[in-house]
Amino acid sequence: MTWEPVIGVEVHVELSTRSKMFCGCAVDFTSPPNTNVCPVCLGLPGALPVPNRRAIEHLMSIGLALGSEVSSRSVFHRKNYFYADLPKNYQISQYDVPVCRGGHLDITVDGETRRIGIERAHMEEDTGKSTHVGLGGRIHAASATLLDFNRSGVPLVEIVSRPDIHSASDARVFAQELRGLVLELGVSDARLEEGSLRFDANVSIRPAGSTGLGTKVEIKNMNSFRSLERAVDHEVSRQIGVAESGGELVQETRHWDEEAGVTHPMRTKEGSSDYRYFTEPDLVPMTFDDAWISSVAATLPELPAQRRSRYQEVGLDGRQAATLAESPPRIRQVFDEATGLGADPTAAFNWLSGEVVSHLRRAGLESEELHLGGAELFELVTIVEEGLVSATAAKEVLEGVLTGEGGPREVASSRDLIQVSDATRIGEVVDAVLTANPDAVAGYRDRGEEKVVGFLVGQVMRQTQGKADPRVVNELLREKLASQPGGTPATG
Amino acid sequence: MTPDGPTIVEAGRRLREGKTTAVALLESVLDVAQLTEAIVHAYLTIDREGAFASAAFADEELANGRDRGPLHGVPVALKDNMCTRGVETTAASQILGGYLPPYDATVVTRLRQAGAVIVGKTNLDEFAMGSSTENSAYGPTFNPWDVSRVPGGSSGGSAAAVAIGSALGALGSDTGGSIRQPAALTGLVGLKPTYGTVSRYGLIAFASSLDQIGPLTRTVEDAAVLLEAVWGHDPLDATSYDGAYPDPRAEMGRGVDGIRVGVVRELSGEGYEPEVETATANMVDRLAGEGAEVVEVSLPSFEIALSAYYLIAPAEASANLARFDGIRFGLRIPGPTTEALMSATRAEGFGPEVTRRILLGTYGLSAGYYEAFYGQAQKVRAAIRADLARVYTDVDVLVSPTSPTVAFEAGARVADPLAMYLSDICTIPSNLAGDPAVSVPIALDGRGLPIGFQVMAPALGETTLFRVAAEVERLAGFTARPVIDLVAS
Numbered sequence: 014m015t016w017e018p019v020i021g022v023e024v025h026v027e028l029s030t031r032s033k034m035f036c037g038c039a040v041d042f043t044s045p046p047n048t049n050v051c052p053v054c055l056g057l058p059g060a061l062p063v064p065n066r067r068a069i070e071h072l073m074s075i076g077l078a079l080g081s082e083v084s085s086r087s088v089f090h091r092k093n094y095f096y097a098d099l100p101k102n103y104q105i106s107q108y109d110v111p112v113c114r115g116g117h118l119d120i121t122v123d124g125e126t127r128r129i130g131i132e133r134a135h136m137e138e139d140t141g142k143s144t145h146v147g148l149g150g151r152i153h154a155a156s157a158t159l160l161d162f163n164r165s166g167v168p169l170v171e172i173v174s175r176p177d178i179h180s181a182s183d184a185r186v187f188a189q190e191l192r193g194l195v196l197e198l199g200v201s202d203a204r205l206e207e208g209s210l211r212f213d214a215n216v217s218i219r220p221a222g223s224t225g226l227g228t229k230v231e232i233k234n235m236n237s238f239r240s241l242e243r244a245v246d247h248e249v250s251r252q253i254g255v256a257e258s259g260g261e262l263v264q265e266t267r268h269w270d271e272e273a274g275v276t277h278p279m280r281t282k283e284g285s286s287d288y289r290y291f292t293e294p295d296l297v298p299m300t301f302d303d304a305w306i307s308s309v310a311a312t313l314p315e316l317p318a319q320r321r322s323r324y325q326e327v328g329l330d331g332r333q334a335a336t337l338a339e340s341p342p343r344i345r346q347v348f349d350e351a352t353g354l355g356a357d358p359t360a361a362f363n364w365l366s367g368e369v370v371s372h373l374r375r376a377g378l379e380s381e382e383l384h385l386g387g388a389e390l391f392e393l394v395t396i397v398e399e400g401l402v403s404a405t406a407a408k409e410v411l412e413g414v415l416t417g418e419g420g421p422r423e424v425a426s427s428r429d430l431i432q433v434s435d436a437t438r439i440g441e442v443v444d445a446v447l448t449a450n451p452d453a454v455a456g457y458r459d460r461g462e463e464k465v466v467g468f469l470v471g472q473v474m475r476q477t478q479g480k481a482d483p484r485v486v487n488e489l490l491r492e493k494l495a496s497q498p499g500g501t502p503a504t505g
Numbered sequence: 506m507t508p509d510g511p512t513i514v515e516a517g518r519r520l521r522e523g524k525t526t527a528v529a530l531l532e533s534v535l536d537v538a539q540l541t542e543a544i545v546h547a548y549l550t551i552d553r554e555g556a557f558a559s560a561a562f563a564d565e566e567l568a569n570g571r572d573r574g575p576l577h578g579v580p581v582a583l584k585d586n587m588c589t590r591g592v593e594t595t596a597a598s599q600i601l602g603g604y605l606p607p608y609d610a611t612v613v614t615r616l617r618q619a620g621a622v623i624v625g626k627t628n629l630d631e632f633a634m635g636s637s638t639e640n641s642a643y644g645p646t647f648n649p650w651d652v653s654r655v656p657g658g659s660s661g662g663s664a665a666a667v668a669i670g671s672a673l674g675a676l677g678s679d680t681g682g683s684i685r686q687p688a689a690l691t692g693l694v695g696l697k698p699t700y701g702t703v704s705r706y707g708l709i710a711f712a713s714s715l716d717q718i719g720p721l722t723r724t725v726e727d728a729a730v731l732l733e734a735v736w737g738h739d740p741l742d743a744t745s746y747d748g749a750y751p752d753p754r755a756e757m758g759r760g761v762d763g764i765r766v767g768v769v770r771e772l773s774g775e776g777y778e779p780e781v782e783t784a785t786a787n788m789v790d791r792l793a794g795e796g797a798e799v800v801e802v803s804l805p806s807f808e809i810a811l812s813a814y815y816l817i818a819p820a821e822a823s824a825n826l827a828r829f830d831g832i833r834f835g836l837r838i839p840g841p842t843t844e845a846l847m848s849a850t851r852a853e854g855f856g857p858e859v860t861r862r863i864l865l866g867t868y869g870l871s872a873g874y875y876e877a878f879y880g881q882a883q884k885v886r887a888a889i890r891a892d893l894a895r896v897y898t899d900v901d902v903l904v905s906p907t908s909p910t911v912a913f914e915a916g917a918r919v920a921d922p923l924a925m926y927l928s929d930i931c932t933i934p935s936n937l938a939g940d941p942a943v944s945v946p947i948a949l950d951g952r953g954l955p956i957g958f959q960v961m962a963p964a965l966g967e968t969t970l971f972r973v974a975a976e977v978e979r980l981a982g983f984t985a986r987p988v989i990d991l992v993a994s
Contacts, residue, residue, distance in 0.1 A: 059705075097843045102827030291820060
């Protein structure tokens with residue numbers, strides 16, 4: 014039997030606000046342990062949470078970018094479970110009235126775009142960080158646990174996809190796309206190595222072609238795209254293995270062991286899902302009016318998916334549009350300016366993705382340091398189209414521009430790269446070449462030797478130091494060869 | 506002995522007339538404490554050093570013409586569930602034994618800004634869970650009017666201290682009646698202000714949606730003085746009210762002519778001591794005699810308020826008390842695993858009533874039970890609010906006894922939680938509604954035990970509440986003080 018994996022991904026995004034979700038402590042992971050803490054984020058008796066408005070706005074941005082509906086009213090809940098790095102032993106989170114509902118994120122794989130539904134996006138607070146020290150750093154063998162509460166209370170957005178994903182690689186692409194989105198929105202540093210982006214996945218399998226849902230297994234503890242893909246891949250194979258050997262899958266939470274590359278069932282208590290949610294009585298309901306929502310919407314930048322379709326509309330193909338959409342802002346700005354002035358989009362794209370990028374790489378420069386404006390790229394594209402310089406010479410022109418020698422026309426002339434396309438001047442050279450090579454002329458005329466044309470073109474180019482327009486040279490040569498004394502070439 | 510200390514207002518007058526000093530006032534309340542603590546046990550901690558420093562500073566400021574208002578230099582006490590920086594704060598629990606908070610609760614900051622002298626921290630039922638102050642891990646408090654009886658609870662320590670004069674006023678917290686019921690049982694004025702008007706920041710939470718700090722004082726005017734010092738918007742409490750606050754004094758002394766008074770039918774009958782009912786009825790008659798329009802009103806939802814309360818309060822408490830786990834502060838009983846450490850610490854650190862309520866609350870929130878218990882209780886809460894909204898279109902205030910009984914014998918209800926829970930039957934509805942309510946002493950029963958009269962008003966109705974309370978106080982003319990036999994005990 015063929016099996017189809019059904020995957021939903023939950024992404025936790027730590028927001029890069031200046032202060033924490035419910036207190037004024039700094040969000041800063043470079044500080045020594047337990048220095049960005051106060052009674053609130055340490056869960057001391059009597060302390061109370063006060064929500065961070067900016068964090069809520071960041072969540073609204075994410076929701077708006079995903080096409081979610083921002084609820085007019087939303088409430089916080091307490092999610093109760095005991096864990097040493099959860100200071101209050103409940104997490105302030107959201108339950109049945111999240112800030113954002115619905116929406117979608119498009120992912121493009123091999124030129125094919127798939128729409129992944131978004132279930133919800135909600136606000137919560139992060140926990141502290143446990144470091145198990147002692148025997149090998151493994152949880153069950155630890156001899157001591159160090160607790161750092163700098164992360165406790167950092168605003169965390171949880172984005173939950175619908176079970177619309179059907180392969181481990183799509184799960185990875187979805188997560189990558191989401192990372193791009195939050196970076197673009199400027200709401201998170203999205204640094205995987207610092208744990209500011211973490212993934213869980215809900216995985217089940219079903220016979221290909223069926224529409225039901227199988228037994229769902231939640232896998233946790235993936236903090237890189239690679240581990241997300243590996244974990245899902247492993248879990249899918251495991252489930253297929255169980256199903257095909259006649260076993261029964263159980264609904265459970267499994268822990269991804271990065272080192273061993275396998276998922277383990279979590280102890281029942283760790284995976285227990287009775288969080289006894291109830292409305293957080295220390296906070297009042299949040300209300301979102303249209304004015305607030307539109308003021309946040311007005312600050313949204315253009316998002317990768319929007320850019321992709323805009324680039325396709327101006328004439329790039331899907332792959333080019335995707336590449337450009339993910340290019341650094343400076344590159345996109347040059348493209349937008351050049352095409353705005355009328356440059357051919359494909360030509361502009363080719364210059365930017367080819368010569369410009371490799372120049373930056375060779376020179377070890379950041380794209381912000383690029384010495385090329387939109388007007389200059391437009392001029393470069395134009396002089397190539399006009400035949401003022403050859404395609405080959407244009408690369409040299411660009412190099413001159415990039416190294417600060419001046420604008421494209423200026424460099425073309427100062428480097429003496431202007432192509433000669435004046436038929437009279439080229440005609441003089443052609444005549445001289447034909448006169449100097451009577452044998453070649455005879456070979457063409459008498460024996461129809463086609464290769465002779467190439468040779469003669471080469472001679473003309475050499476005489477003009479490569480500046481003659483090869484098209485004009487070709488045309489004139491054939492014309493003049495045909496009219497050479499001795500009549501038309503023999504034809505067999 | 507019979508306490509002869511001044512009220513807050515009198516003390517303020519004497520201070521400004523140069524007839525006393527803050528240090529002298531403090532010395533006299535400490536003398537009372539010295540004589541009575543062994544018998545009454547109102548305090549868990551007396552901060553002599555801190556109090557003398559504040560008193561001396563207050564005298565210096567007053568001498569230099571810096572007058573912070575009516576509490577300046579006045580010795581007051583705090584229930585020990587309000588955090589005081591560097592001064593032990595235990596909520597009367599073993600689990601917080603020796604705990605020194607690193608910060609002051611907002612009410613503490615405001616009292617200090619008002620120049621008050623904080624004498625110490627008063628006893629309570631552990632985590633404010635109880636109606637007799639017998640659930641304290643550090644031993645019970647006794648009622649100065651009869652030391653074989655309880656002072657009520659959970660703010661029993663604050664009540665006993667003010668009744669005996671080891672503080673001129675005190676703050677308590679009221680989740681289901683914990684200010685008003687002990688005030689009634691010790692002959693004091695006890696006020697639960699409108700929910701959200703006094704910051705809860707730094708109050709060790711019992712049930713966050715119900716908890717409210719308020720004053721216990723000898724007079725209605727003293728209650729206004731303390732209330733004005735501590736209430737007002739606080740950005741550190743997200744549930745803090747951020748609008749215009751009523752003026753509690755605006756109509757004090759205007760009598761009750763034309764005030765519509767509703768007598769709550771459901772808060773009488775079975776379980777109410779006859780003397781309590783008689784005293785209440787007498788006061789209602791006297792109010793009518795002063796021109797109040799008295800009507801009997803029915804609030805059917807009040808009958809089920811107690812049940813709803815005992816689902817909502819424990820549910821919130823089960824989460825609020827989860828942080829006491831032995832990891833970051835307070836008691837720690839070591840164990841081989843984190844889980845074992847937490848379990849052992851909590852098993853050892855919490856007393857039986859707290860444990861009972863945590864279990865009750867945890868159960869009520871559990872999957873499969875939530876709708877039947879917590880969800881249902883929230884519906885009752887909404888019904889109570891609707892009932893109240895309906896009657897407040899017809900009346901300005903509601904009145905009832907504060908407690909169905911006068912102070913009961915120590916130990917009488919310890920083994921019977923349900924009987925204990927019934928002590929709060931008259932006071933709980935105001936907490937569920939978030940409305941203000943006050944208890945005013947009106948009489949002594951045949952055994953010489955005080956009887957309290959409750960006045961309730963709609964949210965932010967403190968102006969009318971104080972107007973009626975002041976008239977009740979005037980009509981009652983209650984001036985009795987407890988007498989303590991210092992030798993007998």
